[in-house]
Amino acid sequence: MTQDHNPWLVLLAAAICVVAIGTAFHLNSRAAQASGAVRRGWTGLAGLLAGGGIWATHFIAMLAYQPDLAMGYDPLGTVLSLVLAAAALTGAFALTNSLAGRWAAPLAGGAAGLGIAIMHFVGMTALRLSADLIWRPGYVAASLAAAAGLAALAFFVAKAKTKKGRGRWRWLASSGIFVAAIVALHFTAMTAVVVVPNGAKAMAGQIIDRGGLAVIVAGFSMLMLGAALALLWVEGRSQVATLLGLRTSLDGLTSGLAIFDRQDRLVVWNRPFTEIARAAGAEPEAGQTMAELLSQAGTRTDGPVKQALADVRHTAVDREAQWPDGRWMRVQANPTADGGPVLIISDITAQREHADALAAARDAAIAASRAKSEFLANMSHEIRTPLNGVLAVADLLAQDSLNPNQQELVGIIRSSGDTLNRLLSDILDLARVETGRMETASEAFPLGETVRSVAGLFETKAKEKGLTFALDLPAGMERLVTGDPMRLKQILGNLLSNAVKFTEVGSVRLTVRDTESGVRFRVLDTGLGFDAQTRARLFQRFEQADSSVTRQFGGSGLGLSISQELVRLLGGTLDCRSQPGMGSAFTLVLPLPDAEADAGAPDADQEVSDAPSGLSVLVVDDHPTNRRVLELLLGGAGCEVTCADDGQAGLEAWRSGRFDVVLMDMQMPVLDGLAATRAIRAEELARNLPRTPVIMVSANALAEHLAASQAAGADNHISKPIAAAELFAALEVLTGPQAERRVA
Incomplete structure (x- = not known):
């Protein structure tokens, strides 16, 4: 250019x-x-x-x-x-x-x-x-x-x-x-x-x-x-308006928030942060460093809080500490991408107090549940002990030659005792349900024999009321299945008991069939029946058809509730249908898969002798009635009985004699039955002695008591009140021909 x-x-x-x-x-x-x-x-x-x-x-x-x-x-x-x-x-x-x-x-x-x-x-x-x-x-x-x-x-x-x-x-x-x-x-x-x-x-x-x-x-x-x-x-202006809106929002937070730049200088903070800092003795200002804030706080901020605030400059922090004024604070911080931390301080005093209250309530509930369980265990022991005397003496009386009037009186005693025993069992089952400790078993058992044993019990009661009782059990049901026979008996017993109780005229019928979902048990009766409103609450606790039925027929109203819970645990279903005045039908379906026959298990039809004779039996029980009952039962069967009134005396008697079996109470003074059993097992091992069968005979009937008996070394556990047949069967298994197959 x-x-x-x-x-x-x-x-x-x-x-x-x-x-x-x-x-x-x-x-x-x-x-x-x-x-x-x-x-x-x-x-x-x-x-x-x-x-x-x-x-x-x-x-x-x-x-x-x-x-x-x-x-x-x-x-x-x-x-x-x-x-x-x-x-x-x-x-x-x-x-x-x-x-x-x-x-x-x-x-x-x-x-x-x-x-x-x-x-x-x-x-x-x-x-x-x-x-x-x-x-x-x-x-x-x-x-x-x-x-x-x-x-x-x-x-x-x-x-x-x-x-x-x-x-x-x-x-x-x-x-x-x-x-x-x-x-x-x-x-x-x-x-x-x-x-x-x-x-x-x-x-x-x-x-x-x-x-x-x-x-x-x-x-x-x-x-x-x-x-x-x-x-x-x-x-x-838009940015200023945005910042003002942001400032308003930040001030509305319940937690204190502060943002520092990479030079550790305070850039943005809200009003709650100012209040929290002032409570610690500091006054936030723009450009102030974290170190200056901590220096202002001085001794009014304790060690954990100061350490938490100091650490936010280097790493993520999430800590809880108590402020000098007694409040609990949660300090949270994370380093930002440019190196400066974002600090959040929240007052968690109310949450801590709420958590402490919940913990106290939880501890109180656990303590109450434990106290209730202990109370139920004690009541079980205290009620079953005299009940044992009532039922056992009634059984002994029934074996004597009595005139018809006396037989009737003995029958009333036995019936009333059975009712009381069943009510006690229902209450204990209810306690297990509430504490989540209801347990079920899985073992092979003969389905047909189990059903007939339950049906036979209620057939007699039905005939006593003038009712027709029918059991429809096809030949295909005569097989071994896997399940819980005790719980099956309990559920069918509740259903049949209700059917007989609430039927005045007509019949009660139990049918058993195979279905795709399992084995179906149906109990039909021609009794009172009930409407849809009653059906909706029938499986609730302490419920029956109405108050007049309760007064007329009695009962605790626990049977169906417990049965429903048992069915749920067993993986089945329980339902019902009915109309007032036209009877009821209860349908139970349980998965009971076939089981292989066990050559070592006794056949269902095999008869067990009524009472083993010639046994030397040591009875250890602190209650004189219980000792006398066992003396009468075993003495009448031809057994030689030696008694001891506490665990220590029983241990000394075992050391000085040779017994075929020991019947041991669990709850006794001086030395309880569990400790005495453990001592027997320890001495057998130390002195290389043959194993003496020990049967725990106790009014403590909860699942944990059975487990404790087994852990102590007992071979069996029989709950009071004692049924003579159950006791004799246990003695036969432990001392008779089957004893060779018993697992020590």
């Missing part, structure tokens, strides 16, 4: 370019974070501002160009260059926001470089001089390459990922590179032109002189800068 540029105008052009491009890139970053119409709006504003900035830069630079020639500008070309620049830059920003991958920056940069070039060269065509312009192709190509390359680099930097907190540097860098692209194109392109004066060339048509152009460019620049400043002001 043969003419110099006015440096002040060049600086003005550069300033306008920097402000316009910087603002445009900032607006485009907002567009990248938006979508839809909002994105398009921000992209259009960014493109207009960038295109206008380039246009103003070009023409101010042209005003700085001072050839000694007459100059003017064509209005149409001047306006067209502005429109083309704005359109090209809008397209470039749209490309960089919509494209991803390695080609996004080159394409957007190419579009932007093309827009700069189009604006420049269209603007140059609008120049009117009394001279000829000659272009040097090399410089033109260099200007295009410089514009496209630097623009592509600017868009690449703008889209590059940076660490959190470094977005401002990325924005400044991309804006600066794009300004360099504009400057490079302008001055390289101006170097590419050679001005050859031609006095004969006239400037025809409507032209804008230098003064008019200066006014237009100055006005447009002011308008553009004003719009940019207005946008920034609106954005700043």
